[in-house]
Amino acid sequence: MMTQTESSNYIGVDLSGAALRAALVTNEGRVVERREAALSAGDIATQVTRVAADLRGEASRVFALGVGVPGLVNPETGRVIISSDLPAIVRSDLQTEIAQASGLNVTMENDANAAAYGEYIAGAGHGSRHMFYVTIGNGIGGALILDSKLWLGDSGFAGEFGHITIDPEGIECTCGNVGCLETVASAPNIVRRTHERLMRDSTSSLSRLGLNKNFTASDIAHAANDGDDFALMMLERTGRYIGTAIAAVINLLNIERIVLGGRIMEAGDLILNPIIREAGRRSFQPCFEATQIVAAALGPDAVPIGAAMLARDMSGAAH
Ligand SMILES: [Zn+2]
Structure with a gap:
């Protein structure tokens, strides 16, 4: 089994806007690759998994995936409890669905929390x-x-x-x-x-x-x-x-x-x-x-970077 090292990569996804934005992020919070795709209200887990698979093609080692969502997330279960901007994600157990489809550890976080953590690690909060x-x-x-x-x-x-x-x-x-x-x-x-x-x-x-x-x-x-x-x-x-x-x-x-x-x-x-x-x-x-x-x-990179870094922390990476 691979172990996480300083050259590990993480994927961060932002579901808070009209489009789905994703990034491949290094252990230090630097963006290696970006993807943007239209976000439709339908099967969000499939859309996230598809972008993640595309980004994984760019890196040999991806250890975890973080998702920033426009809503409140239960920290115990990772479930989205309230989302006025994207009601579809409240009805599903997005964390489990993405984890099963991608085979990665998945962390869910409120978009403002994710952006804050991104700025803290790699932006104006550094x-x-x-x-x-x-x-x-x-x-x-x-x-x-x-x-x-x-x-x-x-x-x-x-x-x-x-x-x-x-x-x-x-x-x-x-x-x-x-x-x-x-x-x-x-x-x-x-x-x-x-x-x-x-x-x-x-x-x-x-x-x-x-x-x-x-x-x-x-x-x-x-x-x-x-x-x-x-x-x-x-x-x-x-x-x-x-x-x-x-x-x-x-x-x-x-x-x-x-x-x-x-x-x-x-x-x-x-x-x-x-x-x-x-x-x-x-x-x-x-x-x-x-x-x-x-x-x-960090502008629009804040949520993907922060979501990726929270996923890194949750998966116990070296940092
Ligand atoms: Zn109010």
Whole structure:
């Protein structure tokens, strides 16, 4: 039987987007090969196994496979308990199905947790020991690494940063609460707030966002990068909401590093700087001064790398 060594490889799969993304990853978290395939709602285990088989053709030794899923995973069983983005995976025992079809050890993890671990091993979290990760896209996810380990919480659901209340009088959230951070700062909600403000704010007439009623959060980021004052203001206000929630995390954890990822970070410093400013204004200063707040570094590789590295750890690899 082969033993795992430093030249071992792992496969990481990301099921959180519209497409299935997979990567062949080294023991140190470096991507050797990537694959992307359309993700259909049908037999997901077969789709994952097919991509994994393709990637295994590129490497002599693959020891384990990790899958990042848009949902909550029971850490005991690996079963996906809740997934609003991909309901089909809740109905199946995906972990067992993929393990049987591929012959590999399979680890399942929430996509934000996987991305956090990827950034921690090979990205913007590298070199830290305690890290909080936030991803801002269609939803807002969070994940916590304490003493170099993913902190899953009592039942595996730690890090629900997007559901911290930011406005007690706010609008209803998908989780049932009112005024969660996600209801103002997720990509669709930034778009919603921007539409609302375009309607009532006369200074918005100079913004090019008014020309296209189907703009996205990326369009807002690009307009801001091009100097559009209205788009800049929307990012500034969004940054203040996120920074307020970040301040609570800083005060609670005295955390070493906070890594911000997801689509919204396309705006770069235009969103990062307001977040840092607001976090600085609202947090306990000795805690704030000990915290580095930085943008994520791995982009769409974060989930595949993190899922692969979690699979590596679970299978007891040398590292
Ligand atoms: Zn919520």
